[in-house]
Amino acid sequence: MKKIEAVVLPSKEKDIVDALQKTGIGGLTITTGKGRGKGVRHVKPGLGRYIERYNDVLTFFIVVDDSKVDEVVSIITDASHTGSLGDGKIFISTIDEIVDITTKQKGVAYI
Structure with a gap:
């Protein structure tokens, strides 16, 4: 199992959620925050x-x-x-185990 963390522009939320739902990917969590890359943005x-x-x-x-x-x-x-510049980043990491709090069951079936 892998955890995908995608840091993106808020204006792209609907596009991403709609595209994921069309392919059957439904379970996700979205958090808001502030971030900064190391690049330089040209204003005008x-x-x-x-x-x-x-x-x-x-x-x-x-x-x-x-x-x-x-x-x-x-x-x-x-x-x-x-x-x-500033479209975002995606981080991928390995998940060793998942525990469903409601059922207290473990395993890939609870993704």
Whole structure:
């Protein structure tokens, strides 16, 4: 099992959720936050460069079977890509176990 954490622009929430639902990926958690990359954003021509202190971001947390990782990453990148600096990042990590709090059962069936 893998956990996919995607930090994206808030304006892309609906696009990402709709695209995930179309392929049957439904279980996810979304949190709001602030973040900052290391790049420089150009505000307007002629006004120079401006490094924003923090930007509003959403983080999607999705746990999927290993076989679905590439599909989910592709869905998120396609739905959130603008081609501009600050589109976001995706982090993928391994999940050792899942415990469903309601049933107290463990295992992949509870993704």
